[in-house]
Amino acid sequence: MARLISIVIGAGFVFVLALALFFTAKEAIQNPTPETAEHEFHVDPRDADLPSNSIFGKFDKAQLQRGLKVYQEVCAACHSLKYVSFRNLTQLGYSEGQVKALAAAWPVEQPSSNPETGEAMTRKNVPSDRFPSPYLNEIAGRAANNNALPPDLSLMVKAREDGANYIYSLLNGYKEQEGYKNEHGEELLKKFPGARTPEGLYFNPTFPNLNIAMPPPISSDGQVTYDDGTKATRDQMAKDVAAFLVWTAEPNLESRHAAGLGALGFIIIFIFLTIGAYRNVWRNVKH
Template identity: 45%
Template sequence: MLRKLSIIAAVAGLAFAGQALAAGHPLPPKDVKWSFEGPFGKFDQVQLQRGYKVYREVCASCHSMKLVSFRNLGDKGGPFYNEKYKNSNDNPWVKAIAKEYEVADIDSETGDPIKRPATSADHFPAPFPNEIAARGANGGALPPDMSLLAKARANGPDYIYSLLVGYVNPPAGLKIGPGQHYNPYMAGDLTAYWSGSHEKVPPGGFIAMAQPLKDGQVTFDDGTKSTLDQQAKDVSAFLMWAAEPKLEQRKQTGFAVIIYLLLLSGLLYASYKRVWRNESH
């Protein structure tokens, strides 16, 4: 009898846990077809340039990208790569972009802290001097660094794209506090804020960031229509490049290694047949 009660309790516990997990489960990210997918995929350089502009004009006001240097923009596979400039520090587009920023430095004569125009060797500067200032400007929330965001989140660019285009009006019955925004692609558990049936808790969670993009917010230099969808795709691709700038080289190396292993396997098999051809088995 006790054994049966234990089994029933365990099943009930698993069912309850399943309901709790379901309540806090966001919508699965949209499946976007990216140029860099697959074993032979490559970044679309023009898309990366548009994505950089979205980051520069919108995202950079709150989000840092401290692991990326300006010179990386001119590396092979990057948004401003030009084969004429093997050393990306010599790339004039990279130099021009760096000069648009100011970075903290020390006066070599007085030792006083100063601001100077960035060079291609500098990293992207943070928009806030410290974490306290960042939280203070964002209602207590800390905007994440975007250097590795596309690799740190499951489904990387798909997730970022889905989150950016996924803002919708909250369903009736969902209580939203000040500084919060509903997004069905954001992880969270809304059970405590939902006045309806617990079996119909809406998916997603709250996010401190208001919808950052809208149609026409950024003007693209190549004439591409600046829709919300296009901006979200472009900046997601750019963040994927920032997180894995050597993606194309890695794929090329992997392909070369596979070819080498296939040739080596053929040679080993031929050697085996030659060495043992006169031996009985």
């Protein structure tokens, strides 16, 4: 009797699942999900071809220094880098004296207070300081950016899928919305008349919803002057700052890769030693 009850309950459960599946499929066929502009015209990030991208990847210190310059002269006006200290820049090839001079000359000073009066003030940065935020607090940041708070960039490569390629493509992705077509040659505004970018936002197909609050930060070639003589094209600047942000998010990438390869080599050697030991121990044993 108990067995019969179990069979009936199981059959009822299967029947309910089948019924739910049937009506779900029916609804999907009769009322398919409408096409959206975001789905039709969003583009995936392009490969930035950075030397750190592969499992054997390493940093190009010259490129990281160029990326720092782009961050300093373009990005630092809006975006913080609160998890990185100036002294960490020695990993990029700078001497301690160069780091000290760079910190002291940084355009945003450290918030401080007068020890006698307690009044708010600022002081020059020192190597042990972290990169200062361009805004006093979140409210000030939103007030200066149409209520859109610029995110901190320290870990942005980790916070976004395909991080380095996403940042590189986003910086290069600003387009004119009029006449913009997808891969099938369809025009966005003809197919989705209501998809026009709202005032105060900017059209960028790399951004998930196509419209981003950040104005194009890299708007023209030669926006910075590289110390090593590299031509500062828009593509080069976007690539260099993306490489720099890979470093800020994972400064130990090279040592991690080296440790991983060392561990892999050890495992391979251990496997051969194990096979050799097995054959040595059992060589006289007949199967």
